[in-house]
Amino acid sequence: MKIWLGDTMTGLRASYLRELRAYFATPLAYVFIAIFLMMLGFFTWEASRFFDTGAADLQPFFYWHPWLFMIFLPALSMRLWADEGADGTAELLLSLPMTITGLATGKLLAAWTVAGLSLVFTFPMWITVNYLGSPDNASILLTYAMSLVMAGAYLSIGAAVSALVNSQVLAYIIGVVIAFIFTAAGWPMVTGAVAGLLGAGVGDLVAQFSFLTHFETAERGVLEFRSFLFFIGFVAMWLALNVIWVSQRRSAAR
Numbered sequence: 001m002k003i004w005l006g007d008t009m010t011g012l013r014a015s016y017l018r019e020l021r022a023y024f025a026t027p028l029a030y031v032f033i034a035i036f037l038m039m040l041g042f043f044t045w046e047a048s049r050f051f052d053t054g055a056a057d058l059q060p061f062f063y064w065h066p067w068l069f070m071i072f073l074p075a076l077s078m079r080l081w082a083d084e085g086a087d088g089t090a091e092l093l094l095s096l097p098m099t100i101t102g103l104a105t106g107k108l109l110a111a112w113t114v115a116g117l118s119l120v121f122t123f124p125m126w127i128t129v130n131y132l133g134s135p136d137n138a139s140i141l142l143t144y145a146m147s148l149v150m151a152g153a154y155l156s157i158g159a160a161v162s163a164l165v166n167s168q169v170l171a172y173i174i175g176v177v178i179a180f181i182f183t184a185a186g187w188p189m190v191t192g193a194v195a196g197l198l199g200a201g202v203g204d205l206v207a208q209f210s211f212l213t214h215f216e217t218a219e220r221g222v223l224e225f226r227s228f229l230f231f232i233g234f235v236a237m238w239l240a241l242n243v244i245w246v247s248q249r250r251s252a253a254r
Helices: 002-025 027-045 058-061 065-077 080-087 090-094 100-120 122-134 137-164 168-184 188-198 202-206 211-219 225-253
Strands: none
Touching: 002 027, 002 100, 002 211, 027 058, 027 065, 027 100, 058 137, 058 211, 065 137, 065 168, 080 100, 080 122, 080 137, 080 168, 090 225, 100 137, 100 202, 137 168, 137 211, 137 225, 168 211, 188 202, 211 225
């Protein structure tokens, strides 16, 4: 157990630093952050008509997080394993004396760090609402924290799918489709349709698997520990699938 844990931490650290350098050694991280901030700013200020609401809060800003994460975060994680297969480095990486759990976790944390940095760069919006009025800063901090945890859930989908297919484009498409399902499951239009066909109980059950449902509680400034556990459990589940699929790739290469 001690040897396994040591190999896991070694793999995690090496994989994390390697992927983080790879993100910033190319324009990928910079382009991602720039486009994400521009789109988030557009939807906050223009689509939500922020200044017409007359309220000094960030609800119009946080409203768009799940939908933009659904589109952008699979693009950030689609290369994590598919890139290794395309470059022919997967066999070398998987032959190193490190656990797959450590390698997969390090890759995911590197992408999560870039996503977290993107959220840090949105802090001027927080400063703006404090300049305009007296918002509930504790509620805003809570929603930021839940948004970061939710970002990990979206990234875990893309990372796992990236381990399943060798094409980055295919990994992105599949990742977006899966992310859309777990996002739209809580959309009133979807829950209403499911409830109409299968009953209100089934509609409520489907909504409980939606990122929207669990993120909306944080948007209202309510800390529900079950929502936090939902996202953490979701990350753990997809990380486990990631490890399984990479393990199968290693076995097939032998």
